[in-house]
Amino acid sequence: MNTIPSFGVGTFRLTGQTVIDSLRNALDVGYRAIDTAQIYGNEAEVGQAIAESGVKRSELFVTTKIWTDNYARAKLVPSLRESLAKLRTDQVDLTLIHWPAPGNGVALPEYMEALAEAKALGLTRRIGISNFNIELTEQAVAVVGKGEIATNQIELSPYLQNRTLTAFLEEQGIAVTSYMTLAYGKVLQDPVLARIADKHRATAAQVALAWALQLGYAVIPSSTRRENLASNLLARDLKLDADDMAQIAALERNGREVSPAGLSPAWD
Template sequence: MSTVSTAVPAFGLGTFRLKGQVVIDSVRNGLELGYRAIDTAQIYGNEAEVGEAIAASGVARDDLYLTTKVWVDNYAPEKLVPSLEQSLAKLRTDAVDLTLIHWPAPDNGVPLETFMAALAEAKAKGLTRAIGISNFNIEQTKRAIGVVGKGEIATNQIELSPYLQNRKVAAFLQGEGVQVTSYMTLAYGKVLGDPVIGAIAERHGATPAQVALAWALRLGYCVIPSSTKRANLASNLLAQQLALSDADMQEIAALERNGREVSPAGLAPLWD
């Protein structure tokens, strides 16, 4: 995929909680298997290792889609651009494809309008080709669009799984032309033991993880699953070829239980 594309790739490799040699191996394996989108963040503490793995892979930069996220400590206008420049140095690139505000952090002391303007400045400087948000509710997304303009928010990366389907937010985003990126699509692995998911997997000769990922893809969401195991990385990719039936989708729709896994105090919004 060429970086001239502004679309967020439907399938990427997540690196949350992966550190040191573990993340180097995961990214290396992912790139060897055909992943071409890598998602990281300043707070993950692994940008340098991700950059190292990419450099060693021999995959051309133009064939990759790199996403990072600005941490809440760097939202002030005098900090955001310098922090992103540090991220670029670690990732060994002149620009990333997408930079997100990691959390709305309403109690952070930096107004949303201020940090969104600083993010737009980073794009204007050529440090990132696209900008977006993560963990924003509907009202915050509207405000963000108000600052940077309609069509400028590439994605809102939100927790979303068969147990937390976030339909109201997803419908709003899709109506605004903002790509939904689903993280924690497997709910920390909890959905892998679900009997309904398991039965669907059995019918298709697939794995539960493939079913959950295929469900999100069918709804038009991007997914960024992570794994430390090469076999799982390869297996996850096959979700792109799994065609779930309307009946399958209805069964998964019925699994909604508002099962949110991540909601850090002070960083998270009031969820819709």
């Protein structure tokens, strides 16, 4: 199975100087994986932050995602070349199809073949998908071959545990990357997580991230504050016990935060 880093920093909703400052701090406190996307409008700033950080490109794992406007065979590879220019690199480590977008006029086999072509051209070391359900993941695997899809990046939090999909992905040897693990900050006020955090002298954010890590998922939380970036990273050292994990398992409520019309699949 393609290995991907278990802990990265996200850049969703961060633009301009904000994303440059966030990444400068993240790289400074020890992050080495960065997640961006064409639609975030911040690839150039991400590239600038990396260039100015002094961290060698070979030490970093950079992920970007192809936006729906660029799914057509004639557009995907050129759009990725543009992303590489903005990111100031010859190759990214991982490129994802951002949303399945079933209604946007480009069939899944076309964009998955174009994504595989981008890998064959050396523009990306690995390929993957984001926000795909079981059926569409199966279709994607059928196009590019078993073992080719490094990850499915999906919304996951204590309130949306996606157990059917994650069990399927594990069975297929496809790594799970969890985004929105803190549910737009809602977990920070959760009394169950607060109690577990007190027990471990941790924060609720650390508990939610540690929960995802212990289930074998990669996480990509973002923050504009250096202290939060550093604090989140400590989740790697937090070991939750079976009782903690059971209490968090009971928080499931299908609490999806992100489901844009026209882009989302029929969720499992």
